[in-house]
Amino acid sequence: MYTTMTVLTLTSLILPIITTFIKPNKKSLYPHYVKTTIASTFMISLFPTTLFMCTDQETIISNWHWTATQTLELSLSFKLDYFSMMFTPIALFVTWSIMEFSLWYMHSDPNINQFFKYLLIFLTTMLILVTANNLFQLFIGWEGVGIMSFLLIGWWYAREDANTAAIQAILYNRIGDIGFILALAWFLFHTNSWEPQQMLLLNTNSNLLPLAGLLLAAAGKSAQLGLHPWLPSAMEGPTPVSALLHSSTMVVAGVFLLIRFHPLTESNQSIQTLTLCLGAITTLFTAICALTQNDIKKIVAFSTSSQLGLMMVTIGINQPYLAFLHICTHAFFKAMLFMCSGSIIHNLNNEQDIRKMGGLFKTLPLTSTSLTIGSLALTGMPFLTGFYSKDLIIETANMSYTNAWALSMTLIATSLTSAYSTRLILLTLTNQPRFPTLTNINENNPTLLNPIKRLTIGSLLAGFLIINSIPPTSPSQTTIPLYLKLTALSITFLGFLTAFDLYLLTNKLKMKNTSHMFHFSNMLGFYPSTIHRTIPHASLLMSQNLASLLLDLAWLEKSMPKAISHHQISASITISSQKGMIKLYSLSLLIPLFLALLLIM
Amino acid sequence: MCMADTPSRGFLMPCALVPWGSPELGWGASSLVEPRPLPAEMVATQQEMMDAQLRLQLRDYCAHYLIRLLKCKRDSFPNILACKQERHDWDYCEHRDYVMRMKEFERERRLLQRKKRREKKAAELAKGQGPGEVDPKVAL
Numbered sequence: 001m002y003t004t005m006t007v008l009t010l011t012s013l014i015l016p017i018i019t020t021f022i023k024p025n026k027k028s029l030y031p032h033y034v035k036t037t038i039a040s041t042f043m044i045s046l047f048p049t050t051l052f053m054c055t056d057q058e059t060i061i062s063n064w065h066w067t068a069t070q071t072l073e074l075s076l077s078f079k080l081d082y083f084s085m086m087f088t089p090i091a092l093f094v095t096w097s098i099m100e101f102s103l104w105y106m107h108s109d110p111n112i113n114q115f116f117k118y119l120l121i122f123l124t125t126m127l128i129l130v131t132a133n134n135l136f137q138l139f140i141g142w143e144g145v146g147i148m149s150f151l152l153i154g155w156w157y158a159r160e161d162a163n164t165a166a167i168q169a170i171l172y173n174r175i176g177d178i179g180f181i182l183a184l185a186w187f188l189f190h191t192n193s194w195e196p197q198q199m200l201l202l203n204t205n206s207n208l209l210p211l212a213g214l215l216l217a218a219a220g221k222s223a224q225l226g227l228h229p230w231l232p233s234a235m236e237g238p239t240p241v242s243a244l245l246h247s248s249t250m251v252v253a254g255v256f257l258l259i260r261f262h263p264l265t266e267s268n269q270s271i272q273t274l275t276l277c278l279g280a281i282t283t284l285f286t287a288i289c290a291l292t293q294n295d296i297k298k299i300v301a302f303s304t305s306s307q308l309g310l311m312m313v314t315i316g317i318n319q320p321y322l323a324f325l326h327i328c329t330h331a332f333f334k335a336m337l338f339m340c341s342g343s344i345i346h347n348l349n350n351e352q353d354i355r356k357m358g359g360l361f362k363t364l365p366l367t368s369t370s371l372t373i374g375s376l377a378l379t380g381m382p383f384l385t386g387f388y389s390k391d392l393i394i395e396t397a398n399m400s401y402t403n404a405w406a407l408s409m410t411l412i413a414t415s416l417t418s419a420y421s422t423r424l425i426l427l428t429l430t431n432q433p434r435f436p437t438l439t440n441i442n443e444n445n446p447t448l449l450n451p452i453k454r455l456t457i458g459s460l461l462a463g464f465l466i467i468n469s470i471p472p473t474s475p476s477q478t479t480i481p482l483y484l485k486l487t488a489l490s491i492t493f494l495g496f497l498t499a500f501d502l503y504l505l506t507n508k509l510k511m512k513n514t515s516h517m518f519h520f521s522n523m524l525g526f527y528p529s530t531i532h533r534t535i536p537h538a539s540l541l542m543s544q545n546l547a548s549l550l551l552d553l554a555w556l557e558k559s560m561p562k563a564i565s566h567h568q569i570s571a572s573i574t575i576s577s578q579k580g581m582i583k584l585y586s587l588s589l590l591i592p593l594f595l596a597l598l599l600i601m
Numbered sequence: 602m603c604m605a606d607t608p609s610r611g612f613l614m615p616c617a618l619v620p621w622g623s624p625e626l627g628w629g630a631s632s633l634v635e636p637r638p639l640p641a642e643m644v645a646t647q648q649e650m651m652d653a654q655l656r657l658q659l660r661d662y663c664a665h666y667l668i669r670l671l672k673c674k675r676d677s678f679p680n681i682l683a684c685k686q687e688r689h690d691w692d693y694c695e696h697r698d699y700v701m702r703m704k705e706f707e708r709e710r711r712l713l714q715r716k717k718r719r720e721k722k723a724a725e726l727a728k729g730q731g732p733g734e735v736d737p738k739v740a741l
Binding site for chain 2: 472
């Protein structure tokens, strides 16, 4: 029953996609059909997850033997372990809420059926990625989510920014895919298998090369520093896309990959240090960037990137189960933050600048409440969802024998998280409205309210339920001094106080010119403008010089045809006494000849 | 949790299960510190831990409490708030194990420091440097 219901969960998602090919559905009921399918799939997926929590029994399902070469056997197999069993219902729950939200958000879009189909295909590929028992199947899911990300970011393809953002996402993800393919090749060459059971069994001395490849892949997919600009740019897509792909599911695929390979990474100190430092720098840098953004979706996007960095830090301190717990809890409140942003944006006639919002507490009570709860969960407010993972991560990092700089950066980033969350709430919800007064604001639609309510309940209770339901994965940090235990709470409170104080001050202070630090943060560290201009400029300059100087000038003019002709002409002029005056020569021949003929006659 | 890299096994074992005095322990290899007192014996057998399918990282001196906890959780499912006592027992055992390891570590560290000081003093005396002994009449 356990395996049957899991296979049923996966196959029932494919039915709505197949029906669009067999019987193209132009009716308005298709989105509701997709939403209902996902809701029922979520209910079905709870059974195997509950059975797993009760029995803690891992299973591998091998369905279809695809091909076998001399050394490699490929088959369609699903691994139903702790990670896939926990993540599947959470992904389905979040997707169900986002689908219902999309019914309201995208109701005026003429291609709403196609939009829902794309979201469904994305979800299917994501579940393929999560449940894959071999690297090839995982790669299929990996590329699938990348392609769907491209299609969904560029949904409004008539907008140039959307197209640019979609291409950007593809390019940065492709750089990460190089690492993935490198790891694939290495494992095939050294272990003759792409199945984790065999790879981990044969790989006693873990080599740095494949792990570095996997880290590069994770950095690309999970928007770590260096490969991060695509994530804030991806906010050009519709808000449901941002909520599903770029907060809860797709961006965590990179972290998920590292979690899957944690038996290899935990025995390699170099890769752990790299992961830790990369995660720490990412979490701090993106938190700094989020402080000075004015677009509500970009603030949440940078917040997502910062949390992904925190997950990397957690893997770097050899706590993959904690990182996975943070993936699960983060999905709830981050998707909800995006949905609340979408509600605000839609109600303010597509206004995304938080400087032009304000006073929404009375006009959008549920959205405001949910936004506040989501932000509190994000900052790690005690006993909300985020607390159970984030606080544990900070405590474990404090008690680990780890790099002090990485730990300090993580703590500062935690403080900045509460700072920008406070800024977001204060500017968006409180004080006087700064938008036009004739804006029609209402949140009466149940397709908007119900998903937000569901995710709010998830943000309140999911952490508690998950932490008490899962089997123990590692001993808890019970032996910890009080000052370390209270570190996370105190620095979060410090960040909140600082942001609140600065906000109160800015009401009274005269506007000053922006400082260099502000400019650095507002321009996202100048990273996108440098990288996106320098490399294409160098390529274009090189190609121009190659074409004009190397080909035209050097080859055609300086060396071969024109040079030869030039040399020949100058040589002939110099050597010969002939001046080339053909007419004169012919006349001087003809005239004496004519005169001679006259004389003879 | 203390982990020692055991090349022969290819995975990390808890320090407590690695033979005392082996080089894999690192700091625990000196002869200055005698093996730890109780509780340093495994209550849960290898067969019991295999039957319970415990993760390798959790197979330590407190594994018997963990097995009891897992059994309680399975029996009381779906009551997720049950098994508080079993959870506390396991946590407390891990806490005692941690405290004992830290005490051993600190003791060995201080013993090594004392050994280093004594060797330094002996080396200085051998060279003729250092404070030496002073005649009471001269001191007064």
